[in-house]
Amino acid sequence: MDYELQDIRSFVKIAELGSFHEAADALHLSQPALSRRIKKLEDGLGTPLLERTTRRVGLTSVGRDFLPKARRLLDDFEDSILSIRELAERQTGQVTLACIPTAAFYFLPSVIRQYNEQYPKIRIRLLDLSANDGLEAVLRGEADFGINMLSGQHPDIEFVPLVQEQFVLACRRDHELAGRPSISWAELVEHRLIGVGRLSGNRVLLDHALSARGIRPKWFYEVQHLSTSLGMVEAGLGVSAMPSLAMPDADHPTLVSVPLSDPEVTRTLGLVSRRGASLSPAAEKFVAILLGQWKTEQP
Numbered sequence: 001m002d003y004e005l006q007d008i009r010s011f012v013k014i015a016e017l018g019s020f021h022e023a024a025d026a027l028h029l030s031q032p033a034l035s036r037r038i039k040k041l042e043d044g045l046g047t048p049l050l051e052r053t054t055r056r057v058g059l060t061s062v063g064r065d066f067l068p069k070a071r072r073l074l075d076d077f078e079d080s081i082l083s084i085r086e087l088a089e090r091q092t093g094q095v096t097l098a099c100i101p102t103a104a105f106y107f108l109p110s111v112i113r114q115y116n117e118q119y120p121k122i123r124i125r126l127l128d129l130s131a132n133d134g135l136e137a138v139l140r141g142e143a144d145f146g147i148n149m150l151s152g153q154h155p156d157i158e159f160v161p162l163v164q165e166q167f168v169l170a171c172r173r174d175h176e177l178a179g180r181p182s183i184s185w186a187e188l189v190e191h192r193l194i195g196v197g198r199l200s201g202n203r204v205l206l207d208h209a210l211s212a213r214g215i216r217p218k219w220f221y222e223v224q225h226l227s228t229s230l231g232m233v234e235a236g237l238g239v240s241a242m243p244s245l246a247m248p249d250a251d252h253p254t255l256v257s258v259p260l261s262d263p264e265v266t267r268t269l270g271l272v273s274r275r276g277a278s279l280s281p282a283a284e285k286f287v288a289i290l291l292g293q294w295k296t297e298q299p
Helices: 005-017 020-027 033-046 060-087 101-106 110-118 131-139 183-192 202-213 224-234 279-295
Strands: 050-052 058-059 093-099 120-126 146-147 157-170 193-196 219-223 239-243 256-260 265-276
Touching: 005 020, 005 050, 005 060, 020 033, 058 060, 093 101, 093 131, 093 256, 093 279, 101 110, 101 120, 101 146, 101 224, 110 120, 110 279, 120 279, 131 146, 131 157, 131 202, 131 265, 146 202, 157 202, 157 224, 193 202, 193 224, 219 224, 224 239, 265 279
Parallel strands: 093 120, 093 146, 193 219, 193 239
Antiparallel strands: 050 058, 146 265, 157 239, 157 256, 157 265
């Protein structure tokens, strides 16, 4: 193959900056030298990767497909060099995980603190993404693993369950439903419901579970993030169905949760990884701490 890592690094830098001029400055190269690197790479691959216009540089369809592969190749090379250079310490590298925001808030702070204490030289890159985007990040290899919900089976994903949590009703403490021990879904018809968008993993899970019982909630407001739902509830605009882990502590001055029933809807959170893929040593250490801590700190 007639190309080198420097050629690939040049391609990635141009793709990130969208400019030959800026990429050349960042790489401390002249523009002709950078152009020669890209031509050599494209000739070696047998296809154009970049589309050049008078104002900016874009990616061809092949270039868009090649970009994440090129990044992984550079990351793997960097991690290999670091691991060889400091093999005796075995405390270098990077862990990238894709995590739904709820789990990022609940699971990770104490785990990251313990991990940093044991391996202070290992960098942590957290991608707080929606369930669908987080799953795609793991599948594409952009994340070593993820913390996600089990909302369906994928042939290329392995899922290790961690916790099952119930959906609850989020409302203000001064709301008429706040003092109830539980409330059925049918009773919510008279209240303004705040829900997440139809493409959200939580919404898909709820719609599937409720439609099986012939229940179709009327979502008065629709938002994209659970945090937005909570903000609207706190402002007194309505009530919202929320995974229990997304709720603030029980001593929150404004918000309170009420168990939802008939039916009781739950979601399962766990570790997701690419089937058959091996984790890096740094990622394996992170997973080990996460699982070890989870066994001793059930919610």
